[in-house]
Amino acid sequence: MGRPCVGGVVPPTMGPGYTRPAASHVTWATTFSATLVSTIFLVLTAAMQSAGGGSTSLGGAPPVAARPVRASRYRVAGCRSRGTVAYLHGPRVREVAIGFDDGPARDTGAFVTMLERSHAQATFFMIGDEVAPSYRGTLLRELHDGDVLGDHTFTHPYLTTHPREVRGQLRRTMSVIRALSGYTPCVFRPPYGAYDKSILETARSLGLATVLWNVDPSDYALPGKAAIERRVLSGVAPGSIVISHDGGGPRGQTLAAYPSIIAKLRARGYKIVTIPQLLGFRPLYVPCVDLCDGIGVRRSEVPREAIIEHAP
Numbered sequence: 001m002g003r004p005c006v007g008g009v010v011p012p013t014m015g016p017g018y019t020r021p022a023a024s025h026v027t028w029a030t031t032f033s034a035t036l037v038s039t040i041f042l043v044l045t046a047a048m049q050s051a052g053g054g055s056t057s058l059g060g061a062p063p064v065a066a067r068p069v070r071a072s073r074y075r076v077a078g079c080r081s082r083g084t085v086a087y088l089h090g091p092r093v094r095e096v097a098i099g100f101d102d103g104p105a106r107d108t109g110a111f112v113t114m115l116e117r118s119h120a121q122a123t124f125f126m127i128g129d130e131v132a133p134s135y136r137g138t139l140l141r142e143l144h145d146g147d148v149l150g151d152h153t154f155t156h157p158y159l160t161t162h163p164r165e166v167r168g169q170l171r172r173t174m175s176v177i178r179a180l181s182g183y184t185p186c187v188f189r190p191p192y193g194a195y196d197k198s199i200l201e202t203a204r205s206l207g208l209a210t211v212l213w214n215v216d217p218s219d220y221a222l223p224g225k226a227a228i229e230r231r232v233l234s235g236v237a238p239g240s241i242v243i244s245h246d247g248g249g250p251r252g253q254t255l256a257a258y259p260s261i262i263a264k265l266r267a268r269g270y271k272i273v274t275i276p277q278l279l280g281f282r283p284l285y286v287p288c289v290d291l292c293d294g295i296g297v298r299r300s301e302v303p304r305e306a307i308i309e310h311a312p
């Protein structure tokens, strides 16, 4: 695969017409009603299990106690985006979001390990056609770590010259990511930064915010670890979105550059966040009594800003 994400197309500049929510948190009422519904669900489940479990009190035998119900857990299932323009950066706060494009690929697991060692999270914009079942563990590991999965189309075309393909390219990618990981993306990065108003609107209709970048070290051109580091560090400003690549070719230089980039950004006072976090998009969590995929968390571990929805 030799498909660099960035070609000769300079992304049109559109104003970042967003406003960050003043306070993104789950209200008491929302929390209460989610808890109440979960409780009712668990009670009903316990009653059904008891009824079907041969319980009897005939003949004076002691009633069989209902099996203890497993504590309800929750898993991340997506995020909720908004906005009708393409985001080049976030609010001018001391945060930076890093996006890795064109995976999943051979090096993606190493990128996840690098992020774990750096205690940082990133946003992975995936090519749907590359999302093979063998990457299921990698995707779940990313979700476990707090990384975000984004849509980078199914086959990486220039969408502006293939307008009839746009919806299908986005939907197929969302679908394959969801089928493999249980997570539905809410952010989309157009290949080569090529987009227009119609593409923005189609993405929006699918729940996807279109996200570009304002720092590009051109790591796909393999300029060397030192150049990648220097370009990122010289380009970052508060609210920056950085584009790099975990797929589409050998990515050892990028992989080697980021531990130092992350450490030096932190030394300057920057917090490393995901793109949804930078843009104020809230994560979605669902109850997962049996389908937690190893990434279920206790209610108390669900992020405070999360939206909790009922399982589909």
Ligand SMILES: [Zn+2]
Binding pocket: 003, 004, 005, 006, 101, 102, 152, 156, 191, 192
């Ligand atoms: Zn790309």
